[in-house]
Amino acid sequence: MTFIATTLTTLISILVVLVGPKMAEEKYRTPIRAIALLVGLIAAAASVFKTLAIVPAGKVGVVEVFGTVMPRALGPGVHPVNPLGKVVQFSTRLRDIKETVTATSQEGLSLSIDVSLQYKLDPTTAPDVYQEIGKDETDILISRFRAIIREIVAAYDARSIYTDKRQEIAQRLRQEMRASLTPLGFEVEAALLRDVALPENLQAAIEEKLQAEQESQRMEFVLQKERQEAERKKIEAQGIADFQSIVSQGLTSQFLQWKSIEATQNLANSNNSKVVIMGGGVSDSGPPPVILQP
Known part of the structure; x- marks a missing residue:
């Protein structure tokens, strides 16, 4: 309806500009033309504006003409539309x-x-x-x-x-x-x-139960940690026992005698003052001990 009204206003203004002054006195002709021309221009601009739809960002436009909805929505921007229809805008923002x-x-x-x-x-x-x-x-x-x-x-x-x-x-x-x-x-x-x-x-009962469950889980963690520590100590003790068993099996009288001779030789070769006793005690079946003193 707005488009029809502005169009009629434009036509009437044009008619007034062309014909109206002839029916008025000379001094009124120029003002009448000016007013009619201004009204015509405004009405014409309004008519042209009705043929365009401006859809802002974040919205879409739906065109309805005499109850018929156009199947395509108008995106943001300027669009030519039927001046006899209306554009309904919808927000596409979240x-x-x-x-x-x-x-x-x-x-x-x-x-x-x-x-x-x-x-x-x-x-x-x-x-x-x-x-x-x-x-x-x-x-x-x-x-x-x-x-x-x-x-x-x-x-x-x-x-x-x-x-x-x-x-x-x-x-x-x-x-x-x-x-x-x-x-x-x-x-x-x-x-x-x-x-x-x-x-x-x-709510209080649930929170109390949750607290008890958390305490139980904490205790289970502590017990699990203690069990792991006990297992570690057990493995460590078993390793020490195995080491001692292996070492004791290798400590034969011949090995110990060889180590004694080796230590005596190293001591005899040193420059420090020393007394070297070689051999066993008086109860040994071997030769008596020999005392060396430099």
Whole structure:
């Protein structure tokens, strides 16, 4: 309608410029022409502007002409469009929905869970989203988001949700939200499990049990370390015993006599003062000892 109005205004202004002054007095002709020309130029510029669509960065445009939606979305930039239609813009930037959902665990306990959904519109699906959902998709996404998180939480017990299954639940939530929202034209970037609030008595019991488990694991580590140390000492003692056994087997009388002779020879060759006693004692069956003194 705006294009039609500006076009008619332009035509009327042209008509006034050409014909109007002839019907007025001489002194009014120039002002009438000037005013009509100015109005005509403004209306003409508005008409031309209606044939162009400017889509800013981070958005896409959907063209609707008399209820018919064009199948191709307009990307960022300037585009020629049908002046009789309208351009509806959709954001393609990443959005974040934060929700606090009350859900029931596997054993029937009520939990309060803070979750976030990060998603964005697939630019190529903007015309379908406009026809099937409209400009505001938040209500539909939040409804699905809440239903899916409640369904997932119902498959886990409260202790698992509060402790070691949070990452697994977040991953399942992301996968199921993708399966649910992709056909609608949305891309799910992340689904985050921010916080889990349990009843106070249950939370205290779980934390106490976790502390006991950690203490038990610490003691098991200490015992394992002691067992390893005992095994090390046992191996070390066995090695010393084996060494002594091998050495004692090699200490024969001939070996000891040879070592004695070798030591005596080294001592006799030294320049220090010494007394060298060679041979056994008086009870030996061999020759009596010989005392050498330089």
